[in-house]
Amino acid sequence: MADNNLFPVFFKVDRLNVLVVGGGNVGVEKVGALLSNCPTARLTIVATWFRPELDALVKDYPHVTVIQKPFSCGDLFGKDLVIAATNDHALNVEIWEKARSCKVLINVADTPELCDFYLGAVVQKGNLKIAISTNGKSPTVAKRLRQVLQECLPDSLDQVLEKLHLIRNRLAGDFTAKVDKLNALTDVLVESETEKH
Template identity: 35%
Template sequence: MRKLYPMMVDLTGKRCLVVGGGSVAERKVTLLLECGADVEVVSPATTARLAGLAASGAVRIRRRPVRPPDLTGAFLVVVATDDPQVNREVAHRVRGAGGLVNVADDPEACSFLVPSVLRRGDLTIAISTGGGSPALAKKLRQRMEQTIGPEYEAYLTALRLLRERARRAIADPHARQAIFRRAVDSDLFDRAARGDAAGVDACIEDLLQAAPRAAAGT
């Protein structure tokens, strides 16, 4: 069993190639666009939505079968045609060149897998079964959606504000880390979840003022 390395990748402006134009490819394109990728699609035919994205300039489409030169220079390649042989051939070429490739419904041909993702603003929780059961990953994500709601977006915004203010106000990195640990056990979450901006600011100020005492307790 392969041991996959979990990582978060910045795709902003990166050329990402999607081979295929059906509904699966459409979902892959949508996720890549959400992450700021420069997306190119190669497929003789596409869904209406992909055609619309091309018409708006959001993606580029080459309406023909994939060719080896298409793969050159792509930061990553996603393969989602309805022809398993084409999928495998493309994956083999990309992996042989040391590239990153994901093949829909064929985890063994992939050099990276796309997890089931829960997003709450900048909070991202990714769940993967290593290709063993995408259905289980989806079910677990749906369970987490019930407990990790949109209030976590506001909470993370408050934590980010605390981090920025602590970096400006406190030189000692150990003292800052002590504050950050205290913050996740404070009532900052409740205040942020209520949309209590004044309460959030007061809580952050209390945490910063307690810096010497927090550092001494570490």
């Protein structure tokens, strides 16, 4: 059985230039995911046509540029990430080849073998953000886990994070001492049911 060797990271997409190729259903989904996670994401969307939903989605985002034209290699210039979101497999492979030759990280929708990174299902409670990946095996399972976690995690968790942030900033001592104090303070979060009784 293969291991999941993915290394989870969180990109600051307001500091990166992201290219999305495709204006159909998949493009709408990917752009929506990017903007819901970072409303100030800097996106360029290139496609020969766009669903009306995409135009409606991006109209209030000044950092999003929509260009109606066929994909060309020049679209990769200055880009940090690319998402190929077309329903044309040959075009997606071409975008992948061009991105790889330009050393730009790429995600080809629904084609795990052509992805440098995946867009995981995301759970968010204020500042807490959890990304779920199934290593490209089943986005449906990731989506279901996201729903369960979104419902199970209390909304008040963000208040806990804010208070712990304040405490961390006030703690004295070296890194190890601060970690020990914060671990002691947060033990209650992982206390087992038997320890409570």
